[in-house]
Amino acid sequence: xxxxxxxxxxxxxxxxxxxxxxxxxxxxxxxxxxxxxxxxxxxxxxxxxxxxxxxxxxxxxxxxxxxxxxxxxxxxxxxxxxxxxxxxxxxxxxxxxxxxxxxxxxxxxxxxxxxxxxxxxxxxxxxxxxxxxxxxxxxxxxxxxxxxxxxxxxxxxxxxxxxxxxxxxxxxxxxxxxxxxxxxxxxxxxxxxxxxxxxxxxxxxxxxxxxxxxxxxxxxxxxxxxxxxxxxxxxxxxxxxxxxxxxxxxxxxxxxxxxxxxxxxxxxxxxxxxxxxxxxxxxxxxxxxxxxxxxxxxxxxxxxxxxxxxxxxxxxxxxxxxxxxxxxxxxxxxxxxxxx
Amino acid sequence: xxxxxxxxxxxxxxxxxxxxxxxxxxxxxxxxxxxxxxxxxxxxxxxxxxxxxxxxxxxxxxxxxxxxxxxxxxxxxxxxxxxxxxxxxxxxxxxxxxxxxxxxxxxxxxxxxxxxxxxxxxxxxxxxxxxxxxxxxxxxxxxxxxxxxxxxxxxxxxxxxxxxxxxxxxxxxxxxxxxxxxxxxxxxxxxxxxxxxxxxxxxxxxxxxxxxxxxxxxxxxxxxxxxxxxxxxxxxxxxxxxxxxxxxxxxxxxxxxxxxxxxxxxxxxxxxxxxxxxxxxxxxxxxxxxxxxxxxxxxxxxxxxxxxxxxxxxxxxxxxxxxxxxxxxxxxxxxxxxxxxxxxxxxxxxxxxxxxxxxxxxxxxxxxxxxxxxxxxxxxxxxxxxxxxxxxxxxxxxxx
Numbered sequence: 001x002x003x004x005x006x007x008x009x010x011x012x013x014x015x016x017x018x019x020x021x022x023x024x025x026x027x028x029x030x031x032x033x034x035x036x037x038x039x040x041x042x043x044x045x046x047x048x049x050x051x052x053x054x055x056x057x058x059x060x061x062x063x064x065x066x067x068x069x070x071x072x073x074x075x076x077x078x079x080x081x082x083x084x085x086x087x088x089x090x091x092x093x094x095x096x097x098x099x100x101x102x103x104x105x106x107x108x109x110x111x112x113x114x115x116x117x118x119x120x121x122x123x124x125x126x127x128x129x130x131x132x133x134x135x136x137x138x139x140x141x142x143x144x145x146x147x148x149x150x151x152x153x154x155x156x157x158x159x160x161x162x163x164x165x166x167x168x169x170x171x172x173x174x175x176x177x178x179x180x181x182x183x184x185x186x187x188x189x190x191x192x193x194x195x196x197x198x199x200x201x202x203x204x205x206x207x208x209x210x211x212x213x214x215x216x217x218x219x220x221x222x223x224x225x226x227x228x229x230x231x232x233x234x235x236x237x238x239x240x241x242x243x244x245x246x247x248x249x250x251x252x253x254x255x256x257x258x259x260x261x262x263x264x265x266x267x268x269x270x271x272x273x274x275x276x277x278x279x280x281x282x283x284x285x286x287x288x289x290x291x292x293x294x295x296x297x298x299x300x301x302x303x304x305x306x307x308x309x310x311x312x313x314x315x316x317x318x319x320x321x322x323x324x325x326x327x328x329x330x331x332x333x334x335x336x337x338x339x340x
Numbered sequence: 341x342x343x344x345x346x347x348x349x350x351x352x353x354x355x356x357x358x359x360x361x362x363x364x365x366x367x368x369x370x371x372x373x374x375x376x377x378x379x380x381x382x383x384x385x386x387x388x389x390x391x392x393x394x395x396x397x398x399x400x401x402x403x404x405x406x407x408x409x410x411x412x413x414x415x416x417x418x419x420x421x422x423x424x425x426x427x428x429x430x431x432x433x434x435x436x437x438x439x440x441x442x443x444x445x446x447x448x449x450x451x452x453x454x455x456x457x458x459x460x461x462x463x464x465x466x467x468x469x470x471x472x473x474x475x476x477x478x479x480x481x482x483x484x485x486x487x488x489x490x491x492x493x494x495x496x497x498x499x500x501x502x503x504x505x506x507x508x509x510x511x512x513x514x515x516x517x518x519x520x521x522x523x524x525x526x527x528x529x530x531x532x533x534x535x536x537x538x539x540x541x542x543x544x545x546x547x548x549x550x551x552x553x554x555x556x557x558x559x560x561x562x563x564x565x566x567x568x569x570x571x572x573x574x575x576x577x578x579x580x581x582x583x584x585x586x587x588x589x590x591x592x593x594x595x596x597x598x599x600x601x602x603x604x605x606x607x608x609x610x611x612x613x614x615x616x617x618x619x620x621x622x623x624x625x626x627x628x629x630x631x632x633x634x635x636x637x638x639x640x641x642x643x644x645x646x647x648x649x650x651x652x653x654x655x656x657x658x659x660x661x662x663x664x665x666x667x668x669x670x671x672x673x674x675x676x677x678x679x680x681x682x683x684x685x686x687x688x689x690x691x692x693x694x695x696x697x698x699x700x701x702x703x704x705x706x707x708x709x710x711x712x713x714x715x716x717x718x719x720x721x722x723x724x725x726x727x728x729x730x731x732x733x734x735x736x737x738x739x740x
Contacts, residue, residue, distance in 0.1 A: 086701050089704060090706055093396060109703070110704070113703060113704045114704030144595065145594060145595040145599065146595070152693065152697055153702075161411050161423035171412075172597065173411075173413070175687045175689065175698070185495060188495045188496045189495070190515060190606065192596045231396055232396040233395045233397070
């Protein structure tokens with residue numbers, strides 16, 4: 001009996017050890033599996049959250065769907081691997097996820113120390129503070145002595161420590177594991193302040209029953225370039241993720257939309273559009289993808305502007321302005337290298 | 341093949357068959373095979389880890405411990421800590437916080453457990469039923485839910501600092517914690533401390549001496565009362581003589597929060613209370629089993645030889661009950677320590693939250709930080725185990 005248990009355990013452990021062995025060749029793995037595993041957050045309205053039918057929706061999810069459309073030709077073939085701030089890199093590095101689309105800040109230590117590959121920026125953000133209006137706080141410089149709710153394992157934790165240290169103020173850090181729990185603690189009054197990226201604050205505020213009673217302070221205390229990441233050691237897969245993001249931004253610049261992409265592919269005489277949409281050249285094959293990879297992306301989720309407005313733009317409950325995320329031609333920072 | 345090879349195969353088969361028939365040899369063979377498989381798996385897993393770390397270009401080392409942690413820990417009652425200190429110091433803060441909640445939890449759970457265990461045996465129907473229902477309700481719900489429940493109650497039902505409940509004597513109750521005046525030691529407090537230590541030593545010496553007297557002459561001193569008098573009385577006298585070298589740091593509402601004084605944070609309170617009452621339910625059942633294990637005949641026998649009821653309890657019942665209680669009690673103490681790692685759920689900064697959480701995230705050293713965290717729990721648990729084993733040996737039936 002004892003022996004039998006031992007043998008069973010050994011078999012299971014063996015299977016696990018073997019399963020994790022292969023890592024390079026992510027593209028082949030994904031194609032074989034037929035499903036793309038995206039590491040996403042455990043739930044931030046507008047960015048990544050399951051709707052009432054359990055379908056994942058949001059800004060980051062659309063980028064995940066775009067990747068699936070490029071690789072597998074079908075935006076529905078995704079699996080959301082949810083991860084907290086703490087577990088996200090482990091889930092990516094252990095091979096549980098193929099790519100990370102989870103409002104993750106690109107930093108030196110993550111790029112170099114955690115050994116990730118970052119592939120550009122899909123949202124330019126910065127850390128802000130939200131307080132209840134009734135406290136009468138006007139500036140982040142007035143927050144000395146306050147209790148502040150933060151999510152653990154994030155860059156915000158470090159920015160906060162630096163901000164208060166350099167301003168010579170004290171505070172009580174209430175460190176919470178997920179956005180949801182942090183929100184509950186803030187609403188219950190455990191903290192005076194909730195801090196995270198400004199986009200996350202707007203998203204969280206949109207879920208309150210009384211959003212008008214909470215203000216986001218004017219100070220932005222950090223740079224938070226959020227973008228996708230993959231593991232080290234698979235250059236082909238890294239290239240694919242990089243150019244999926246670039247294709248989405250370039251599509252907006254070139255005026256390709258979900259509605260007109262079919263017509264554009266048929267009739268456009270612009271060489272860059274023809275190259276990108278697979279009418280000319282063999283960029284798709286060079287990436288190891290179908291020649292209509294970029295066409296599939298735009299058909300599935302649209303260009304950058306469309307993804308933005310649909311999930312987090314002015315007409316959504318989140319209500320974010322394009323701001324820094326406008327195209328470079330409109331005074332923003334979204335700028336893609338050319339498809340040449 | 342040749343006949344020679346065939347013959348050898350038969351021979352070998354015979355040897356194996358013969359060994360297999362021998363029970364002792366068979367068990368050795370099975371053990372060797374099992375051990376080989378386990379070792380092979382261990383090697384495979386380690387090799388796998390090495391290859392995978394290599395593949396993503398990660399090195400295995402502990403150098404990050406000396407770098408600044410760069411994050412804040414709001415609860416560090418024992419040592420000073422700021423975001424400029426190292427990861428190593430953050431780990432120490434976490435370890436101390438784990439130890440704090442474990443020690444406090446063991447104490448409170450023991451007291452509650454013993455009281456409930458005795459109440460459970462009460463002849464009063466109402467008392468024994470109430471305790472019975474409480475125990476079965478609590479111990480059948482996962483401890484994580486208890487922790488979240490207590491934290492939720494503290495945070496949502498108590499008022500914010502500006503509407504704090506003032507329960508007098510500068511004690512304040514808020515949803516940011518319970519604030520009490522903190523003792524501040526003045527010059528001369530050291531003398532009181534030294535007197536306290538001397539008093540404890542004196543009490544131990546007295547106890548030895550009293551036992552010797554009892555063994556030789558049979559005369560019994562009231563050892564407990566005298567020891568208590570020495571340990572409490574002597575420092576108190578020293579305190580008065582030194583002119584009361586103690587003042588109080590009173591908590592005051594400044595800005596957002598109370599400043600000064602001692603603060604019992606909701607995270608600590610929730611973890612401590614939930615772990616304690618959860619574990620106390622198991623301890624209560626252990627205590628009940630221990631007491632019931634001593635047959636009633638023992639009581640009657642000691643009455644018959646003329647022992648008074650309290651001496652009967654002290655000399656006959658409790659020592660025998662303890663023999664049954666201590667081994668399972670050890671596992672409960674270990675459980676408190678290990679369950680304290682659920683602290684992360686409510687944001688109590690224990691060793692899992694600091695070095696095994698934030699440091700892990702900020703440095704990307706999963707293997708290294710997890711090895712540290714596991715090592716810490718192993719050392720704490722083995723220490724508790726060793727102590728309880730020593731205590732068990734001391735309490736066990738001495739066969740002469």
